[in-house]
Amino acid sequence: MVWQKHDYDSIPGTFVFNGERSNKGYQINKMAFSFNSAENRAEFARDMGAYCDKFELKPDEKAAVVAGDFGRLLELGGNIYYLAKIAIFHGMSIQDACAKMSNITTEEFIQRLQKNSEGFQQKLDNIGGYFGG
Amino acid sequence: MAKIIGGISSSHIPAIGKAIANKLQNDPYWKRFFDGYEPVREWLQANKPDLAIVVYNDHGLNFFLDTVPTFAIGAASTYQTADEGWGLKTQGSVAGDAQLSWHIIESLVENEFDMTICQEMLVDHGFVVPMTLLWGEENEWPIKAIPLAVNTVQHPMPSAQRCYRLGQALGKAIASYPEDMKIVLIGTGGMSHQLQGQRAGIINVDFDLECMEKIIHDPEWLTRISNTEIMSKAGTEGIETIMWMVMRGALGEKVNPLHKHYHAPISNTGAGVLLLEPSSDN
Numbered sequence: 001m002v003w004q005k006h007d008y009d010s011i012p013g014t015f016v017f018n019g020e021r022s023n024k025g026y027q028i029n030k031m032a033f034s035f036n037s038a039e040n041r042a043e044f045a046r047d048m049g050a051y052c053d054k055f056e057l058k059p060d061e062k063a064a065v066v067a068g069d070f071g072r073l074l075e076l077g078g079n080i081y082y083l084a085k086i087a088i089f090h091g092m093s094i095q096d097a098c099a100k101m102s103n104i105t106t107e108e109f110i111q112r113l114q115k116n117s118e119g120f121q122q123k124l125d126n127i128g129g130y131f132g133g
Numbered sequence: 134m135a136k137i138i139g140g141i142s143s144s145h146i147p148a149i150g151k152a153i154a155n156k157l158q159n160d161p162y163w164k165r166f167f168d169g170y171e172p173v174r175e176w177l178q179a180n181k182p183d184l185a186i187v188v189y190n191d192h193g194l195n196f197f198l199d200t201v202p203t204f205a206i207g208a209a210s211t212y213q214t215a216d217e218g219w220g221l222k223t224q225g226s227v228a229g230d231a232q233l234s235w236h237i238i239e240s241l242v243e244n245e246f247d248m249t250i251c252q253e254m255l256v257d258h259g260f261v262v263p264m265t266l267l268w269g270e271e272n273e274w275p276i277k278a279i280p281l282a283v284n285t286v287q288h289p290m291p292s293a294q295r296c297y298r299l300g301q302a303l304g305k306a307i308a309s310y311p312e313d314m315k316i317v318l319i320g321t322g323g324m325s326h327q328l329q330g331q332r333a334g335i336i337n338v339d340f341d342l343e344c345m346e347k348i349i350h351d352p353e354w355l356t357r358i359s360n361t362e363i364m365s366k367a368g369t370e371g372i373e374t375i376m377w378m379v380m381r382g383a384l385g386e387k388v389n390p391l392h393k394h395y396h397a398p399i400s401n402t403g404a405g406v407l408l409l410e411p412s413s414d415n
Contacts, residue, residue: 013331098333116336117397
């Protein structure tokens, strides 16, 4: 009874959504999937805690959902595409959630993206043939 | 006979759908990105394909984690969009082609690709955003489509090599369909991005551009790269670029690149566009 290790475990700052995480976070993700229905969203919005109980979330899972603690939800096996369905209740986008997971502001996160993209047009020119490059 | 006339790659991120809904195409942030699609739209209008096979991943609309098909294909006469739960605009439906779907399914299974067969299939932003980018925001798109979903959500995922081989088998299936029709393949997703953990925010321009060039000229290159290596270079969600390999595999050994475009960042990603035509040398 052991979860196998993977070569991607060594990628820093990264939660690869594998069987172990999916198994662990199944109820969180199942609850989030239910938010595809407007009726369920309304029920959750009325009483987040009660809705978590309906999906038998554990106390730490429930606390993280209600608080909108996406770093913690990730550790608990939440998948980002399902967490996006929870984030909206906290007025957050995926980008806001990403910033929180990095302990920076959304503005700083946007700057990170821009910094990582710097100089791309010069690179397109060097390769050649790119539209508007 | 059915003929593949082209292959297109495109981002499918929801932020693009929101920008279109809010008519931000000329906004300074978006203009260069949207301008990069104009030559593709012109080519589509000039060449008028009858059907698009859209290779995308479902993000928790049609499939939940209870049942995760590695490769799933639509076999319906129509595909509906639906509420994804987090505020994306729901569009209408797109017509399918059940006869062609079943022909493809029979051919793929015979060639050892054991597809999950979907006679009902809701299509999410992974499918909708590229359709909207290429044919506009419509309640009924002016082209038929077949959705082909690749699992890029739950590991283990298929390798780039497996995706490429699926594309090759798909190309073979299409070439043996007797109806005269023009088909385009659309490989969606990517490029580099990571939406979780302290490493969120990765954009790797060098790797994205290397992928684009190799996918055009030497697609076997990507078949030799493991999913772990792709994730370490391009981010966990950057793995989606493997779906371009399905499109590329279907086009045959050689292609003529008619258009290539790249912009970054777009929302949290590097965004690449390719328009490829199968070479007459194939």
